[in-house]
Amino acid sequence: MGGALALTLAALAYPAMLGVQTVSSSPSRIVAETSAGPLTEADRDFVVKVRAAGLWEYPVGQMAIAKGTSPAVVTAGQHLVAGHAALDATVRRIAPQLGVVIPNLPSPQQQGFISTLNADSRGKQFDTDFANILRVTHGSIFNTVAKIRSTTKNTLVRALADQANTTVLDHITVMEKTGLVNFDQVLFQETTPPKLPASDVTPPVPAPGSPTVVLTPPPDPSPSPTAG
Template identity: 75%
Template structure:
């Protein structure tokens, strides 16, 4: 595994690539900036419960994580030197495609703008693994992804235990299962340096916000979709069933159409964004291009 130190002696993984996802801020989303450290500040009251700074930030983080881990999974399926690394790569593709489907649905319903590209730091991870060859790829793959998943694991738990928003809670449930699965398969590679992983998780260097922040999507740009593998075993959360959006209240078929229309208009402000969704091919180590 490659290490380097900067002038202050801070240890970096894979050529000055460290992970501080917990510090990620996403300014200008919804026209607001993240204020101080008060993640509990309510920024919107929705029919599914209050939405806080922390809730919104979490939805963006989940999206950004998938935008780099999914391509890395595709990369690992091709470049992995061991079956354990190939299996872990398959878990990344499978898990993040399902998690991203849930995340995009939740973001749409809560009117949260989500990125189409990962942060510069996350893209740096992709670049490092794209350049790696042979055994070095397997080692960097297992350690970088174990560090990143370990770092976000506590964030998922905090959101799950504190959010009052039903949609965010459901997303956190799925994220918890996905992240734990990915931590486990990385450890099963036998390549994780736990001493280094613990250091990186507990002593993250402070990087400029620009390195940690995914760029806002370009207006009119198709939304990137992480396509599930043909043999997918992970499934998105049934958000419509969770919220009763299908209007199946059992009040009688005679009023079903009427109540269905009423519900539709209630969420209609979000369907416009949904119509912009276009499948985009995501290739390892490259900027996503429309398919």
């Protein structure tokens, strides 16, 4: 992996959905009592961040389908699109039941991922950047999804965590199948993420009354595990 990509990962490597850092001051604090059980700050953060993940990984998956130069990269893009369309449908369904406001834009840090990959020309550089950035973000979040699954008392959040766990593992697998993942660099980035300010990793709150962005499922969503 080239020096440019190493710098990109150093600047941008932060988990795609929840992350090692947290903007919550008290993750276990109950913020609402719902018909599905108590909702904690960590639960609410999880729902928001799953939504934000789709808002950047879905368009990046579309990029990979259009710009990927190997069948494995194109397949990985198809898995991102299908997986996050399915997750997004679940989030949009449960958010009103939980009283959670979901974003319509990814965080500034996640928008940086999109910009980095959008700037790559079609070719090996895009393929390599795509596989490694997505492997870092998914590898970083994997254990955190499991933690939410094991600790939440909310049945809707628990079901979302089940779906997210399956999807994240699938996306890790398809990135590795590209043969482009630099494991030494990726594992370093996973274990030493930069300390970014909360403003960089928090998706903006949508304007009141704004329509909800919908991630449209592909005609054939079979490439990626779906649930919901």
